[in-house]
Amino acid sequence: MTTITTFYLSRIVGIKAYDSNEKYVGIVKDLLVESESSNLTSGHPAVTGIKIKHNNQLSFYSFQQFRVEKVNGKIKIIATQLTNLPEENINNDLSLIESVLDKQIVDINGRKLVRVNDVRLVSLVNGTFAVAVDIGVEGLLRRIGIAKPLKFGLSLVGSDMPGKFINWNDFEAIDFSNLNIKLSKTYKKLQTLHPSDLADIIEELGKKASAEIFSSLDDEKAADVMEELEPETQVQILESLSIEKAADVLDKMPADEVADILDGLEDEKIELLLNEMEEETSQDVRELLVYPDHTVGSIMSSEFMSFNLNMTIEEVLNELRRTKPESETLYNLFVTDESDVLLATFSIRDVVITPPDTQINRIMKPSPVHLRDYQKINEVAEIVSKYNLLAIPVVDNKNVLKGMVVIDDVIEDLIRKRRTNK
C-alpha cells in the first residue's frame, strides 16, 4: 500500500471493522491520538488506538495493526491483528470523540472558541495522523448526511461550499469535562495568548474547563488573566482553586484589584485567603477593604512611590532601579514629608530630562490636585479630564498620602457603570 487515504472521523465512527479474512471484528466507536504531552515526531499526532464495540463489549486496540482504505469512495477499516492497547495509552491519549468532536476548542490564531464539526485524518505508509479539525458548515452538513447532494446542487450553479479547517497545531483541545480521569494538561499553546484573550475564552467556557485551564497557568500569567476577568468569573474561579493556589495568584496582583475581588467573597473565605497571602500584600488589601463601594479608596491603588524633597535625581533613580516598580507606579512619583503628608508630585519625564545632582524640590509641582479617600467615585472622571491627568494622588483627612487613582481604574469604573445602565 503506497496510497494516501484522507478521511473524516464522522465517516469512520459507526462503521464495521473486519480482519484480513473478512471476519467481523466490531463497530468502530472512537479513535485515540497522541496527546500534546508526548513528543510528536512529525507535525501531527498519530492515531494510537481504536475503540471497538463487539457483542456489547468495548475494547481498545492498538491502531498500528489497522489499515484504512478507500474502496469505490467507501471507507473500509481492516485489522491485520488485534493487540490490546496499553493502559497508559488509554488513560493519556486524546480521545477524538470524547474531547474533540462536537466540543469547543480554542482557535489559537483566531483567539476564540469554536465548535468542532468533524476531524480530518490521513493514512500514510508510516501511520495514520490527525491533520485538522473541520469547523465549517460543510462539516455540519456531512454529519447530517446532506453534504454531497448539496455540493452537487451547488456545483450545478457554479458555486461551492467553502470548507473551514484549523490545522492540528493551531488549536488546543480543552473540553475534558465529560471524563472522570483527571488529565494534568499543560495547555502549552494557550500560554501564548494575550491575557485579555485568554480571559475572554475562560469566561465563555463551562465551569470545569475554565477552572482547569486557569489552574494550569503559572502564577504570574494567572494573575494577569485574573485581572482581566469579569467580577462574577473572578469569584467563580477563585472558589474553584485551592486556598494556597488562590493566595499565590492574588499575591501577584495589585492590592486594589485584590480588594475588589475579595469583596465578592464570603467573610470566612476572605480571612482564609488573607492569612495565606504574604504579609505585606495582605496588609495593603486589608486597608483597602475598609473603604465602602463607590468611594475613591475602593478603587485606588496602594502601590506608589514617594520621596523626600531633599533627595537628588540620582538618588531617585537608584531607588527606582532597586525597587523595580510596575510601569503605572513609575510614571507618577510623589513627594511627602516625614509623616507621609503629600507635598508635591513629579513625573518620570522630569526625572529623565534633569541633571542627576538636582534636588527634587527644584523640579516638583507643589500643591497638586488630589482626591480624598472617602470621596465619591463619580467625581473622579471629571477631575481627570479637566486636569489631563494620568493619575491622581489620594489622601486621608490628615493629608497623608494613601494611594493613587490611575486613569485605567477610572475608565474601568465608567465602562462598568455604562454596562449596568444598559
Place this chain on the structure above:
Amino acid sequence: MFKNRKSLFQKIAIFLAILGPGIITGSVDNDAGGITTYSVAGAVYGYNLLWTLIPSFIVLVVIQEMNARMGIVTGKGLADLIRENAGVKATFFIFSGLLIGDIGNTTTEFAGVAGSMEVFGVSKYISVPIIGILVWILVVKGTYKIAERIFLLFSVSLLMYVVSALMGKPHWGEIGHAIISPQLEVNTQSMAMIIGIIGTTIAPWMLFYMQSSVIEKGLDMKQYKYSLVDIVVGCTATVVVAFFIIVACASTLHVNGTIINEAKDAALALKPLAGAIASQVFAFGLFIASIFSATILPLATSFYVCEAFGFEAGIDKKWDEAKEFYTLYTSILILSGGIILLPNAPLILISLWSQVINGMLLPVVLVCMILLVNNKKIMGKYVNKPINNIISWVTIIALTGLSLTLLFLKLFS
C-alpha cells in the same frame, strides 16, 4: 474585622441580584399565545379548567429547577450540552423544530400586538411594522439590557388582569368548587384545551432561556436556594396571572355565552360586560406581553441555534463578528411580522401548528434534559433525586400521550 458584614439587608440585596431568571422566564411565559389560550379556556369552560394550573405549576417548578441546577453546575447552556452529548443529528432535529415552532410563536406575538392595538383603534398595518422595527433596533443597537428591565417593570402590569377579573365580580364559591370537582365533559375539544394550557405554560424554548439566564448571572451552588426562591416566585406569578385571566373571562364571557377565538375578542367582549376600563386593561396587558415575548423569543431562538451549531452569538458581538446570529434574528422578525400583515393570514392554523410542534418537541427536549441531569460525568453529585425523576418521567409520558392524542385528533377528525 469583617464580622457581621452580611446583615439581613445584604441577604436581601443578594437575593435581588440573583433574582431575575425565574421571574423573567415566568413573565415571558404569559405571552400572547398564553393569554389567548387562557381566555378561550375561561370563555368556553368557565371555571372548570382552573385545576390544570396546579399540575402545570408543579411541573414548571420541577423542570426549571433542573435547568437552574444544570446551569449552575456545568456553566454551560442546554444547547451546548445537547450538542456535546447527543451529536449533530439529534441536535439538528431538535433545533429545526425549535426554529419552526418559534417562528410560529413569534407570529402569534405579533398577532397579539396587532389585536391589542386594534382595541385602541390602531390598524395592524401601522402597529406591527413600528413595533417590529423598534424591537429590532432595541436588540441590534445593544440597549437590550435596559429594555429587559423596563419589560420586567411592565410585566407587573400583567397583574392588571387581577383588576380586570375582579371587575367581572367572580363567584369565589363556584371557583373553589370547580377546582375541587370540575364539571368537564371528556371530548376532543376539552382534551385539546387541556393540552393547550399545559403546552403554552411549558414551552420548549423556555428551558433553554432559563438555563442561559442562570449562567449569565454566574451563580454557584451556594446561591442555589435563592435561585430556587426566584423560580418559585416566577412560576407562582405565571400561574396567578393565568388564573385571573381564566377567571376574568369565565365570570363574564362564559356566563353570557359569548364565544371568542382570540385574546383580542376577549378584550372587546369584556367592554359591555365589565366596562371599558376592564377591556382596555386587558388589551394593554396583552400588548405588553406580546412585545416582551416578541423581543425575547426571536433573540433566544437565534442564540440557541447558533450555540448548538458553533456560530458566534450574543448581543454584545458586532454584526460582522456574529453574522449568522444577526441574520437569523432579523429573518425571524421579518418572517413572523410579515405573515401578520398578509391579508387573510391563517393565524389560527399557524398558532395551532406551532402549538403542535411545541407539544412534540417538549418531550424530546425533556428526555435529553433528564439524561443529561442524571449523567454523573456532567453533574457530579448534583444528579437528580428520585422524586425529580419520577415527576419528570410522569410529565414526559403524560405530555407525549396528550400530544399524540392531540395530533391524532387534529389529523383524523
